[in-house]
Amino acid sequence: xxxxxxxxxxxxxxxxxxxxxxxxxxxxxxxxxGWIDTETFGIQFQGSEQIRKIxxxxxxxxxxxxxxxxxxxxxxxxxxxxKSAEGEVLLVIPNDFTKTESYxxxxxxxxxxxxVSYSQFQAAFLRILDSHKVIVDGDLIEICLSWxxxxxxxxxxxxxxxxxxxxx
Numbered sequence: 001x002x003x004x005x006x007x008x009x010x011x012x013x014x015x016x017x018x019x020x021x022x023x024x025x026x027x028x029x030x031x032x033x034g035w036i037d038t039e040t041f042g043i044q045f046q047g048s049e050q051i052r053k054i055x056x057x058x059x060x061x062x063x064x065x066x067x068x069x070x071x072x073x074x075x076x077x078x079x080x081x082x083k084s085a086e087g088e089v090l091l092v093i094p095n096d097f098t099k100t101e102s103y104x105x106x107x108x109x110x111x112x113x114x115x116v117s118y119s120q121f122q123a124a125f126l127r128i129l130d131s132h133k134v135i136v137d138g139d140l141i142e143i144c145l146s147w148x149x150x151x152x153x154x155x156x157x158x159x160x161x162x163x164x165x166x167x168x
Contacts, residue, residue, distance in 0.1 A: 028047065028153040029045060029119075031046075031156075032045075033156060039126060040124050041158065045118075045121050045123075047119035047120060055119045062145075063118035064080055064081070065142075066144065074133045075096075079093060103129070127161075138158060141155070141158060142154070
């Protein structure tokens with residue numbers, strides 16, 4: 001009986017997750033994710049009061065967005081965006097770790113260090129960056145908060161991009 005109850009609970013949870021698909025809400029806040037178009041994947045994060053408090057009280061804290069690609073055919077082990085008070089950096093890690101590349105997004109001219117926040121943001125990732133296919137459906141994305149220890153906030157699998165419709 002207990003096994004049947006767990007099975008029914010798992011099925012109902014699975015149906016709920018499939019129905020919501022691109023939004024996850026928990027005690028850490030809400031993350032929306034999905035393809036903006038066939039070449040761009042977007043993540044929008046709205047942190048809870050708890051996240052805003054950590055960001056304020058722990059100035060050395062950082063939010064990490066990691067794609068655990070492990071795609072040998074694309075020569076990509078992983079990539080990670082680090083958002084913190086010091087700014088933002090994207091690390092692209094190929095299978096040969098010695099060839100890791102760092103990218104620093106251009107800061108807007110009116111942006112100051114006080115304007116940098118990870119408790120609320122929108123981010124867009126191109127499917128291909130330089131010669132790397134950085135994001136494809138099936139990749140595992142994790143969003144973690146680090147302030148002394150690393151805490152997993154959200155985890156999801158990249159869904160397939162929207163189908164393209166060619167006009168004959």
